[in-house]
Amino acid sequence: MPCRIEPATPAPPSAATPLPAALDWIAEALDHLAAAGLERPQRIRDGRQGATVDLDGRRLVNVGSNDYLGYAGDVRLTKAASKAACAEGFGAGASPLVSGHSRAHERLEQAIATLLDVPASVTFPSGFAANSATIAALVGPGDLIVSDERNHASIIDGCRLSRANVHVYPHRGVAPLDALLAAEGTQHRRRLIVTDTLFSMDGTIAPLADLCAVARRHDAMLMVDEAHATGVFGPRGSGLVEETGCADGVHVRTGTLSKALGAAGGFVAGHADLIRWLRHSARGWIFSTAHPPAVAAAATRAIDLVAEEPHRRVELLTRAAAFRDRLIAAGLDLGGSEAQIVPVVAGTAESAVALSSRLAEAGFFVPAIRPPSVPHGRSLVRASLSWLHSHSDLDHLADAIVACLR
Ligand SMILES: Cc1ncc(COP(=O)(O)O)c(C=O)c1O
Known part of the structure; x- marks a missing residue:
């Protein structure tokens, strides 16, 4: 088939156009970020990612994506x-509640519910x-949320959105x-404990069995985010709830579906009535177009692969342990990392950026x-390991990190 030449994309107006006066404050805020070493470059990736990635025209070993099983x-x-x-067709066209499902x-x-061994998702x-x-x-004004201090931004924003009374407890404390719930719990209509299972910046793991016991003791709901554990932990690959035998609590x-499963989209799974309730009350589901059916099909295929290729998660965790050691x-x-997310604490923002640049040079x-x-x-540099990395890739990376820190 002859190669089709794409027409050149028309260029947008120049970025040097002066800011309108009403937005002047943005230039000042950006200057402050730059001065604090907090400016973030927009990198451009070319082609398909795998063990390596082409970023800004440079091929590098890819330790910066959440493609833990290599399915992306x-x-x-x-x-x-x-x-x-x-x-x-491509677009879903409407919210799932209307015609997008x-x-x-x-x-x-159904595949998610089967993977997690729960009635619905x-x-x-x-x-x-x-x-x-x-x-x-799940909660609103008059309710109490207790949230781990290192929970993901999506949990923090959900706590704010709910207008419930929010208390933050020390990481894995x-x-x-327990003390917070004893002091505050009875004054509230409902209580919700919320935690990541595998923390995205630290690679640390929540003490799930203890959290279940605390939830039981205080008649609280326990919600866990398995974003970084799905596909990686547990005999079936469903996550840390399965790994720790805590499903009942x-x-x-x-x-x-965007990390180890290599696709996109999020999910909630559990009792059928919980899922029915979310279909009537979760505004981010009701008032948002469903993700494209093609994305759903890719995620379903990835769930099948998690069942067909258990060696990927086993090997990933073995190599990650050797790398940490x-x-x-x-x-x-x-x-305190215990998983495939391995942070190396650098201290200041500038030292983390300098370490990352030296590693790119290597x-x-x-x-x-x-x-x-x-x-x-x-501040830190975070190595997100993938099954695509061999033992020798990771040995070289470890040696490079140690050398760059010297
Ligand atoms: C712990 C955690 N929860 C939720 C999310 C959000 O997932 P998504 O990227 O699919 O929106 C992320 C992604 O960065 C995450 O790290």
Whole structure:
């Protein structure tokens, strides 16, 4: 087939156009960010990502995506998406509640429920929407939320949206959480404990069995976000709830299809009535167009692959443990990571950016993570490991990190 020459994209107006006076404050705010070392470049990726990635015209070992099982660039997902797009068209066209819920979405929700071994699930356009909309649908004014201090932004925003009374407990602090609920719990109509299971910036794991016990003791709902654990942990690959045998004590399980599953969209899974309630009350589901059926088909294929290729998650976690051991042996502070997310704490925003740039010079893309994603003074570079990385890739990366820090 002859190669089609794409017409040149017309250029937008020049970025040097002066800001209208009403937006002057933005120039000042951006100057402050730059002065604090918090300016963020917009990188451009070319082509399909895998063990390496082409960023801004440079090929680097890709330790900066959440493609933990290597499915984001997998042609089997592309084929599933193309087949669904040919059959159903691309856009969903409407909210799921109106006409956007296609056969592909229905199959995906059943596949998620089967993977998590729960009666029902509902999918959202993103994991962010799943978390924020669900919290606001579960609690409101007069209710209490207790939230781990390192929870993801989507949980924080959901807490704010709900207008419930929010208390933040120290990271993985079961005793302070218990004390908070003892002091505050009875004054509120409902109580909700909310936590990530695998923390996205730290690679630390929530003490799920203890959280279940606290929830039971205080008659609280327990909601957990498995965004980084889905596909990676548990004998079936459903996440840390399964891995820790806590399914009976967790009331609401959320997750995303965008990380280990290599697709896009978020989900909530649990009791059939919980899911029915969300379909009547979760505004981020009711008032948002469903994600494209092709995306749902790709995510369903990825769920099948999680069942067919359990060796990927086993090997990923084994290699991640060896990688962490190598860095710890070199005396590095990994902030308590226990998983495939491995932060190396650098301190200031500037030192994290400098470390990330040195690693890029050595051939590795390891992004710098700075405030507001992490507290001031705890900036880091975060290695997100993938099954696509071999033992030797990770040995070279560990050696490069140690060398760059010297
Ligand atoms: C812990 C956690 N929850 C939720 C999300 C949101 O998921 P998504 O990217 O699918 O919107 C993320 C993504 O960054 C995350 O890290």
